[in-house]
Amino acid sequence: MTARRLQSITPFHVMALLARARQLEAEGRSIVHMEIGEPDFDTPAPIVEAGIQALQAGRTHYTPAAGLAALREAIAGHYRQRFDAEVSPGRIIVTPGASGALQLITAALVDPGNRILMTDPGYPCNRNFVYLYGGSPVAVPVDAQQGYQLDSARLAAYWTDNTVAALIASPSNPTGAVVSRARMAELLAAVRERDGRLIVDEIYQNLYYRDKPHSALELGDDVFVINSFSKYFGMTGWRLGWLVAPEEFVAPLDILAQNLFLAAPTPAQYAALAAFEPQTLAILEQRREQFQTRRDYLLPALRSLGFDIPREPEGAFYLYADCSRFSEDSFAFTNELLEHAGVAVTPGIDFGTYEAGRHVRFAYTTSLEQLQLGVERIARFVAA
Ligand SMILES: Cc1ncc(COP(=O)(O)O)c(C=O)c1O
Numbered sequence: 001m002t003a004r005r006l007q008s009i010t011p012f013h014v015m016a017l018l019a020r021a022r023q024l025e026a027e028g029r030s031i032v033h034m035e036i037g038e039p040d041f042d043t044p045a046p047i048v049e050a051g052i053q054a055l056q057a058g059r060t061h062y063t064p065a066a067g068l069a070a071l072r073e074a075i076a077g078h079y080r081q082r083f084d085a086e087v088s089p090g091r092i093i094v095t096p097g098a099s100g101a102l103q104l105i106t107a108a109l110v111d112p113g114n115r116i117l118m119t120d121p122g123y124p125c126n127r128n129f130v131y132l133y134g135g136s137p138v139a140v141p142v143d144a145q146q147g148y149q150l151d152s153a154r155l156a157a158y159w160t161d162n163t164v165a166a167l168i169a170s171p172s173n174p175t176g177a178v179v180s181r182a183r184m185a186e187l188l189a190a191v192r193e194r195d196g197r198l199i200v201d202e203i204y205q206n207l208y209y210r211d212k213p214h215s216a217l218e219l220g221d222d223v224f225v226i227n228s229f230s231k232y233f234g235m236t237g238w239r240l241g242w243l244v245a246p247e248e249f250v251a252p253l254d255i256l257a258q259n260l261f262l263a264a265p266t267p268a269q270y271a272a273l274a275a276f277e278p279q280t281l282a283i284l285e286q287r288r289e290q291f292q293t294r295r296d297y298l299l300p301a302l303r304s305l306g307f308d309i310p311r312e313p314e315g316a317f318y319l320y321a322d323c324s325r326f327s328e329d330s331f332a333f334t335n336e337l338l339e340h341a342g343v344a345v346t347p348g349i350d351f352g353t354y355e356a357g358r359h360v361r362f363a364y365t366t367s368l369e370q371l372q373l374g375v376e377r378i379a380r381f382v383a384a
Contacts, residue, residue: 008131014346021344032374034362035344038236044283051271059270065258067094068269074276085217094242094264098203098228101243105224109164110135117166120352123173141354144310148177152190169201174351174361175320176313181214199224204316206232209292222246233275238268291317294364301375317364324358341381343374
């Protein structure tokens with residue numbers, strides 16, 4: 001018998017879809033992949049080179065649990081250079097992906113029975129981390145009217161005595177919606193008033209297509225911020241992220257990290273030292289521009305096919321589209337799209353329950369040519 005908590009942990013439906021897509025490809029079908037939540041670009045060469053050098057130099061042993069001092073310094077430097085935030089490297093803990101950071105923070109904040117507010121739609125793993133520690137994730141429905149993000153009115157409506165934190169991602173997965181600086185300040189004030197904590201997942205922060213991004217760290221030292229080398233830096237498989245914690249949480253989080261992971265992968269940490277170098281950042285900025293070109297193509301193309309995308313996504317690499325003109329069962333719709341049109345997209349049910357049957361997520365993590373092919377195929381499918 002498995003532990004009861006496993007019954008609450010849900011799979012990603014898109015994984016089954018991806019497996020089916022791969023099977024169809026093995027049978028010779030051509031599939032356009034718009035379901036994948038990671039950049040199609042490989043890790044930039046300077047990072048790969050630094051990783052190879054680290055391996056050849058025998059950097060294969062554990063690092064301190066909170067990460068290499070040099071990497072924590074480099075991350076603090078990133079906040080100083082790109083953002084208006086002075087962060088002491090001592091408050092930065094390097095983790096196995098943002099996933100590791102999310103687990104540490106949930107473990108540090110959630111006692112059995114505690115609640116954490118999060119948006120629906122939102123990143124699906126978050127609720128499962130809360131379940132693992134015996135807490136209750138509270139899905140707060142958000143739609144285009146609220147900019148697909150929490151606001152202080154919703155926070156007030158859903159906050160109860162046993163609520164300990166609100167977790168937001170900006171830009172968000174699956175909507176690409178960004179929380180403005182003013183809204184972030186409002187949320188932080190609302191959480192502070194209730195003696196809770198604000199957790200901000202900034203994993204898509206540097207993938208922006210409108211306003212220059214801000215960090216919640218600019219607003220105070222009492223927020224938890226999560227970030228990662230996965231998306232903007234193109235290092236998904238290296239499993240490396242970080243968190244910035246309020247001072248009083250650093251020592252307990254360090255102890256938790258020692259116990260849960262010992263440390264983040266050592267070669268990946270050495271490789272990531274090259275992530276902030278000018279030549280790497282130049283490559284990454286070119287990639288960001290390519291994502292923008294893709295978004296600028298795909299958004300109007302999908303709208304003209306009849307998908308409703310009321311808000312222009314300002315970041316990440318996703319478009320969250322209302323597909324109810326074609327189907328009220330987005331799960332069935334994504335399966336049909338795959339089988340009959342050869343296009344893979346993610347059903348709304350992977351991100352929550354609120355209006356999930358009416359929504360699908362398109363990821364523009366493939367070339368412009370593939371996106372154009374995908375749009376042609378969808379056009380033919382919905383016309384038929
Ligand atoms: C919003 C969000 N947070 C966290 C993660 C976890 O990323 P990683 O563990 O690769 O850093 C993802 C991955 O898709 C995500 O979309």
